[in-house]
Each structure stands twice: as structure tokens, then as C-alpha cells.
Amino acid sequence: MAPTLDTVFAxxxxxxxxxxxxxxxxxxxxxxDVAQPFEMSLAAISKHxxxxxxxxLISQEKRGRVKWCKLEPDALKDASVWMQAFGQFEAIHLDAFERFLKSEDIPQDSR
Known part of the structure; x- marks a missing residue:
């Protein structure tokens, strides 16, 4: 079963x-070697x-007595495609939208 976008982002x-x-x-x-730079137990790194x-995002393979980790960059493809959809909004457009919202400010009833 393929990982969901929620699983990848989590x-x-x-x-x-x-x-x-x-x-x-x-x-x-x-x-x-993955665990070496971290100040946590090997068991904690294994959970990560x-x-x-x-x-x-990674695959693991046992070679002899050693377990190896390999990056699986294709797993990020769906997340990347999803995030690129937000790239269509340029900062200038968002600034203009914010100014529009402020100009349309509707006064609320005071109680």
C-alpha cells in the first residue's frame, strides 16, 4: 500500500x-552511522x-550484519506536486489580496 500524503508530512x-x-x-x-551525530539511543533512532x-521516504536493507538506509526521493513526488500548487500565488498577489480585505473591513456592532 502506498503511503498517504498525511503519512509523508507526518x-x-x-x-x-x-x-x-x-x-x-x-x-x-x-x-x-545515521545514529552517530544524534544525542539519543540507537533504539530511538530506529523508531525514527x-x-x-x-x-x-527511505528503504532499509540488511547487508551481512549491517542494516543500511537508502533515501527514496520519489516518495516526495506527491508532496512536492501538492506544494507546487501553492507556488502559483506570488507575494505581490497576496499583498494585494490583504489590502483588498482591509479595505472591505465591515464594522461590527458594538455592544
Whole structure:
């Protein structure tokens, strides 16, 4: 079953998981190497990796005795397409819209 957009965004919501993804941009990494820069247990890092794997953002493979993590960049495609839809709104248009809303301010009844 393909991960949902909610699952992907939930995985991306955590700064530790985003940092892990950034690290994996360079190359595949062993789980112990992923855990090295963080001040948390290997078990805690493993939980983060499970969340990233469930979201389809990484894959894990056992090579000998070592478990390796690999970035799966295609998993971000749906999230990227969704976010690009908001790119059509330029700052200038939003500023103009805000000015319009202020000009249309309707006074409220005072009680």
C-alpha cells in the first residue's frame, strides 16, 4: 500500500527525521552511522527510521550484519506536486489580496 500524503508530512514534521533525510542525500548509510551525530539511543533512532520507512521516504536493507538506509526521493513526488500548487500565488498577489480585505473591513456592532 502506498503511503498517504498525511503519512509523508507526518514523517517530515520531525526535525530529527528531516536531518536524517538530509544525511541520506549524500549516500546510503548504516543505521549506526545515521545514529552517530544524534544525542539519543540507537533504539530511538530506529523508531525514527521506521517512521521514515513507513512513509516510503527511505528503504532499509540488511547487508551481512549491517542494516543500511537508502533515501527514496520519489516518495516526495506527491508532496512536492501538492506544494507546487501553492507556488502559483506570488507575494505581490497576496499583498494585494490583504489590502483588498482591509479595505472591505465591515464594522461590527458594538455592544
Amino acid at each position: 514523517a517530515l514534521a520531525d526535525p530529527t527525521r528531516r536531518q536524517i533525510l538530509t544525511m541520506l542525500l549524500e549516500d546510503d548509510m548504516a543505521v549506526t 527510521l521506521v517512521i521514515l520507512a513507513n512513509a516510503g
